[in-house]
Amino acid sequence: MIEIPAGFAQGTIERQGEQGQEWVASLPSVVDELLDRWNCEIAEQVGHGGVGIIVPVRSADGASAVLKVSFPHPGNAHEPDAFAAWRGRGAVLLLERDDARFAMLLEQAGEGTLAELDDVDEAVAVAGRLVRRLAVRAPAGLPRLRDRAEGWQEDLRKDAARLARPLPRRVVQAAAATLRELGCDQPDTLVHGDLHFGNVLRAEREPWLAIDPKGYVGDPAYDAITLLRSRFEDLLAADDLEAAVLRRLAIFADAAEIDRERVQRWAQARAVMAAHWGREHGDPAWLIRLTDGLAELLT
Known part of the structure; x- marks a missing residue:
């Protein structure tokens, strides 16, 4: 055994x-x-x-x-x-x-993940190209993200009212608008749901292969936030955080062949949701501050 x-x-x-x-x-x-x-x-x-x-x-x-x-x-x-x-x-x-x-x-895939690439821009581009390849029509029976959009909006409203140190109102309102306008109108496309750098492995059959999907159905832009929350240290080391964040999102959007504005809006909304979740579940203070910063600069 x-x-x-x-x-x-x-x-x-x-x-x-x-x-x-x-x-x-x-x-x-x-x-x-x-x-x-x-x-x-x-x-x-x-x-x-x-x-x-x-x-x-x-x-x-x-x-x-x-x-x-x-x-x-x-x-x-x-x-x-x-x-x-x-x-x-x-x-x-x-x-x-x-x-x-x-x-x-x-x-069995090979050794190594996207997290180990020295070139973060290339890692983001690889993830974007994978998102494009994984965006197939979803089979029946998988959880639809559009079915969760109204609940997410209600959670944003409640969390903003009860959690300590809330985000600025305009930031939360922008996230709510995205969930209202984009959240309920999503394609029947298979979405990985957790495509951070560690969930992409080197391989032989193809250069890179994804693991550990959630199996959601919705907008491929949904996965953009995970690439901002991967290798945070590279963003923190940038001279201009906003420019570095927008560059990373643009590389992802172009590689995935998704509209840049849609990617940015989903990333902002999910950053707000993550900031609220972090307050509720005891994320480290540095992570909450950084997630708050992402939410604000993407607004």
Whole structure:
């Protein structure tokens, strides 16, 4: 049986309580069952992400793959649906799935991520080109972002009234206008939902492949904010923060073939939402300040 990484087990139990403890305890037998069913054997040490374990495996024909088992949560439910829709186009291939166990057998990508590129502009451009390739027509049954737009607007209004150190009113109003005007009118396009630099891996079949999608349906511009929140240190080191932010968004928009204004408006709205979320959930003060700054300069 596999050994569950101690830090992952502890973090899961702290977040999920008794349910997390029971799930962690079940993982070794679940992995053994899946390895047997999919005719694989463990090839390397077990790793993990934030919500799941990653088991490098080798199939009976000698091919390398990855077994991923995630904590059962609605936010993880549509990951295999996204991979199935892409069929390896810009993302790792889905080889097998067990939805009841939140488990997948996936193509193994290479070593390294976009976060390791020295040229941040190139990293942003790569992410933009991936967004363009991943923007396929979404299958039925995936969560539509347009269905959440009215709730987001209501949350903005309530949060602005009750949270400490609120953002300027004009900043919140601009975000609300974007959600009202763009949020309810979105295409039926598959959206990754969390395309930060760490979720894009080097590969051989294609130069770069996406992992860990949320499987949303909506506007591809929705993902722009994650590229501003990746490699924050590069933005902070810039002589002109506003120019650096706008440059990064422009590179992304052009590579993804999305209207620049639409990208900027979505980034501003999501920065406001992130700033409110950070206040509510105890983000570090420096991160709240930076997210506030992004929200204001994009207004």
